[in-house]
Amino acid sequence: MTQLHGHNFLAGGLQGSEKTFTAVSPCDGSQLAGAFAMASTADVDAALTAAAAASGPFAATSGEQRAVFLERIAEEIEALGDALLERAHQETALPLARLTGERGRTVGQLRLFASMARDASWTDPRIDRAMPDRQPLPRPDLRRAKRPVGPVVVFGSSNFPLAFSVAGGDTASALCTGNPVVVKAHRAHPGTSELVASAIAKAVEACGMPAGTFSMLHGQGSVIGLALVKHPATQAVGFTGSRAAGRALCDAAAGRPDPIPVFAEMSSINPVFLLPGAVAERAETIAQGFVASMTLGVGQFCTKPGLVFAVEGSELEAFRQAVAKAVTAAPAASMLTADIRDSFAAGRDTLVGLDGTATLATAEATADTGKTEATAVVAQTDLATFLADPRYAEEVFGPASLLVTAGSVDELAKAADALEGQLTATLHGTEGDLAAAGSLVEILATKAGRLIVNGFPTGVEVCHAMQHGGPWPATSDSRFTSVGSAALERFIRPVCYQDLPEALLPDALKDANPLGLERLVNGVRGQH
């Protein structure tokens, strides 16, 4: 067992506290080893003051230096070995196989962003050359490139203890472009957070990065979370969590003397639309895929399909039966925390208890409270009932979903139009279904960040074309993504340099193009 010191990581040093907390394992309710220091607002100030001091030197590092740094973080995480996975399992109840995959994704993300740092195309260099003889006025030499914004605060998420926590996508994309990071560790997995933070701290030291490049604090969101967002040095925030918490952070950031952007990924019910041809053709396959997707990770994915819309009719019966069969057989499973399990139970009871809701199926297994378990449920209602009560469209985080039946495909479009913003929207249809569903596709493109045909929304690929971000309340800013290489765009801003001498220009804009970048020169893109 790795010894955990429980301290906060403060710009290269460790900081204890009189107040500590311990972690409880959702696997069996046991108290886990380690007493974790609750950070104070003074620690918040120290971390961000150090981050501000590091901003200039860290921004001035080369892309190659930051790439090596990110790769080193990945190596240090891998070097933690099974101890990391075991602690993460104890703290989250997520299976080791899943955590092994998530670790792979985490180090993969770090290496993807290392390649982005090396490549430097994120600077989006543009040059409009001087036209000294232009009439009536000459044009100066104008060059524009993007640069880091400064200290970024990252909130670890509960449901991805590795890929969206201390060294997750937010941290990797912020570090990639030269922004110091202060992480607020999630309270549910402090030991996992400490282990990963120690990997980053080692990489900071080994690569000679400024001490303030990275800090990580344990503590209460309502105290240090808001203090982190309100600190004058903070320039942007990355968050994955509940709608209420995300809104509180957005409001705090918007209320600052100098508002800053918060990239909050909050709430999505990920509607699935079943078109009649597809239901007639392969109701059972769709039902099995749907139940597998909604119960994956005990329904604790932001992309869990929480709503299924279908046209009522005799052929839907096969879908219902297959869903019922799969849900009935679904095993009970441990959720991430007792709070999450309690919220799920409450949300599930609300959904099932609404007038006009019927239970389509519940798992036969019994949930063991001592193991923080929950069981799956699928409820059903009709479209008129659904549209009349906004509670039907609230996210229930966990293995619950609602089947909503409509009278026609046209009514499905009406349902789509009534939805709030979503991370994803899914269509199941035959070629004929889809050809006839044009307006539905167009409506869903206004509602969601990702459209899926004949698949399921869980499984978010880390790549260039991914968009993980949609209109409110899915995320706080639909113009950005938190997954994939484009995630780095959240933490950079352009600066235009007018008539600067070559020596003062960033490398991306120098005449000789020392970074070998594709640039937009007088409106023409090329490696010049």
Place this chain on the structure above:
Amino acid sequence: MTQLHGHNFLAGGLQGSEKTFTAVSPCDGSQLAGAFAMASTADVDAALTAAAAASGPFAATSGEQRAVFLERIAEEIEALGDALLERAHQETALPLARLTGERGRTVGQLRLFASMARDASWTDPRIDRAMPDRQPLPRPDLRRAKRPVGPVVVFGSSNFPLAFSVAGGDTASALCTGNPVVVKAHRAHPGTSELVASAIAKAVEACGMPAGTFSMLHGQGSVIGLALVKHPATQAVGFTGSRAAGRALCDAAAGRPDPIPVFAEMSSINPVFLLPGAVAERAETIAQGFVASMTLGVGQFCTKPGLVFAVEGSELEAFRQAVAKAVTAAPAASMLTADIRDSFAAGRDTLVGLDGTATLATAEATADTGKTEATAVVAQTDLATFLADPRYAEEVFGPASLLVTAGSVDELAKAADALEGQLTATLHGTEGDLAAAGSLVEILATKAGRLIVNGFPTGVEVCHAMQHGGPWPATSDSRFTSVGSAALERFIRPVCYQDLPEALLPDALKDANPLGLERLVNGVRGQH
């Protein structure tokens, strides 16, 4: 004289009102022809409901169709001929030569955005092809392109009655990418606004665009301005104006059930740093350029240099004398409105009246109140006094500026560090000065959207490399620009399409690449 009907433009129709207002000419205080209808909140709702209805069809137009539409707007504006310039002159007191130039810039912007619409590279297409055999999980086909966000509300500005008003840069960049626009006309130039709106309305009809593509309302910012921002259909806001008004709009947008982005360009004092070598070498030339820049357009540019920092010493005397000479000789000139003139007078009096301020020079000319005139002033103080009172760093909109003297170049860096966010920052230096001023350049890059060496900040080129937007309070979101081709990035968001059949994909993402775009395919950029 063109007859003005005074109505609001409501999605292709005209809408009058019981309540009207008239325009007053700042040239002589006379009441101008035309009674303009004050829009109601019902008109706001009608305009945005129509805009929402137009969103789908307008988004579905081709880039070529929108390019022709934007070019038609430009032609219709040109067809208004001298009547437009004359009315604009009467309403703003801006000289005809300036307005002629501004009209050229306005139609130039429309044509630039037409070329951007045609080009479609703004969709930033990315394709990551399926890998069905990948282990442990296959990769689906993922394609990402940007699309319009939906109805955009644009607030006309006082100081650019053409280039940042009804058919200005905000409108052009929103229309270019397929977003309907509802303009709140600035109250100071309703006749100019009507003429330009009529040009857009003609183009909408001639090009067969949906009626809700464009509306324009007259009225009070505190009533219909906030209603426009709070309307559920509004997806983004463009604004140029005061810090107080911009903040109010940002707060209203952030307080919505579904917050939306506001792109507010608000307040900037555009500091100029004089390095000692440059002062020794060419104090007089710099002084003349500085006074010309601060008095250009009667100091009514968002990029007016309102602060000059220099190292105290005998050589600065030549600069002071040349500034005094130029300011003393500067003519009185009419400001845009009586309110702006009164605000200027108050701001000027505050600045000059602060303990520790001395007047370096005031214009000898007498301001004619009947002509809404103001005269230039330059005050001076030392750095310690400046740093002790934040009122020194407040924007005074009009021909006033403050010289702040420091003890050393190191102190100039301290001054830079203390500044709020800026649209621009300027350095005057010899090669030697600049080589020694490295940290100053780096600090200014964190404070401003545009850095200028040996020039002046007024004159904002419309091009690809322009960045007109800096940290708060210069603008509300430093990651975006309101001038130049990148301005369109404010009004688009990405959508990822997973396993969509070819027929349902946007053209930018189809296999055959029918738009001939450069695309990022499996991470490799090329025309494929």
